[in-house]
Amino acid sequence: MTILCAGINHRNAAVEVRERFAVGTHELEATLERMRLIDGLFGAVIVSTCNRVEFYASSVCPLRAMEGLRHFLTERTGCTDLPFYSHDSLPSVRHLFRVASGLDSMVIGETEILGQLKQAYNAAAGHGATNSYLNKLFQHAFRVAKQVRTETRITRGSTSVGSVAVELAGKIFGDLGGRKVMVLGAGDTSERVARSLVSRGVRTVIVSNRTFDRAAALADSIGGLAVHFDHWHTAFDEVDILICSTAAPHPIVTREKLEKILQSHRERPLFIIDLAVPRDVDPAVNAIDNVYLYDMDSLEQIARQSIEVRETEVIRCEQLIERHVGEFLTWMRHHPSMPR
Amino acid sequence: MEFYLLTGATLCLIAGFAHTLVRVYAGKLQPGRVNLASMIGAFALLSVDLWLRGQVQRSCPLYSLFDVLLFMAWATSLLYFLVGSAYRLSLLGTFTSPLVLLLLLLAQLAPLSRAPVPAAARDPWIEFHAALSLIAYGAFALAGIAGIMFLVQDRQLKKRKGGSLLYNLPPITELAVANTRLIRLGLVILTVAFAAGFISGMQVNTLKFWTSAVIWAAYGILVLLRQIHTLAPRKTAILSVAALAFILVTLPAIQHLSSAK
16 A cells, blocks of 8 residues: 655645645535545545645555546646646655644644644545545654654744734733733734734723724724724723834833833733834833833844744654654555555 | 661652753753652652651651751642642742752751650640641742742843743743742741740740741731732742742751750
């Protein structure tokens, strides 16, 4: 029995190509059915995400099965010059283990792909499209991914400014449920950060912007409240996280102003995320007890640091994966062809 | 037998501590099973050792500085097992084991008399007072450790550089809560210990009494200031660490002086 893998991903195909190959949920069952008709192909799993479309299958006559798969895809996409890669057992198993561990992702170490793989496998299994080889292969891949995650630092830290800010909020407050956020300046990045915080359980979002209508629109879309920019400090009571991204040419939050506001805030920490350039918050604010100020540079530096840590971990991950590839192939050798 | 039990407990903690250092060097500060296992092993051996000493003395073994150091190491470990999981601060163990190890090493290496003191007639209230006082000091020790963790995390967050410590330490808000609660817990236990001491008619005009009274009053003021929101979490953490240092310096010295009399 041979494990086959064929597909395209963010490295070898542009989004215009990937979207032609994409297999939506609504057409998954029919596509799996159609694939099962390919001569020599036993069982299939289709992984279709925004960054990759991959077909995993098992076959006793790989050349014929791969030819059938090519023919099927040409028919389906209308592409005669298919850009996809195809592998037989060893590279296929290695590829799947690397994908599951996040090593083949656009952002190394991201974990979303594991959930997507599980979903793809469950869907295929649910439609009766998998066999004992594919079952074993995917279960092994999930185990490898878990081990890579726990034994290496490949998922360490966050790799974008927004996610670093959200992670830091977690390091300050723990559970974000019930926390209050104020957004000064309704920019794109501040909106994204605010949305991420809301998805992590933040209770109230107050938005203030020079153009009140814009503040109202953003507040409306994330279930918050809008206040006039001239009165933002009056609504500051009990705010835990302040996100600033105004276009003001000078700091609007100074140490003196904040110390006055914080007189009734002594107990709880205040996390300030300054996304504005030029900065909205006077750096001296960071010296106030219980106040943690992060600007674009510091957030970017932490994100870069995480990427570097992840890159240095790749070698350890590859070694771990290689060991598991060997184990899986040994298992395959001891379980000769039994398609079901 | 006692020698082997105590040496076993110390070796357990040294192994756990060495393992933690290796993990920290590798950038992992998350508590591993080894650290927990070493603490459980040391606690079990120490419990047996104290029990054997108690059998010989026919009372709670608290009558020499050697006893006090062992009992405090035992009480600190016990409180960690009770409190660490309740506050989801399993990392507290990484910081607690060095303190317990220090107490055991002090007991082992300092030129102290190890011979159990056989009991004459002993007042159970005094024993209760002494045991509770040491458990209270164990709670203060854990509060001090939570305080150290708070200060480290505060520094990491203020530095804005990220790094392993930042990711591995618990959220600063949880550390502040644990720090305050442990101080309160220690104060309540110490108050009960004092009450038991008064019931037993303990001597009040001694250096030991007044030092304990100063410690009780200091923690009382700390709790009061926290209660009325006059003291910020950072200052509370600093004061709890300072108070722990004071206890660690004065308690053995005073116990040594009283044993010598």
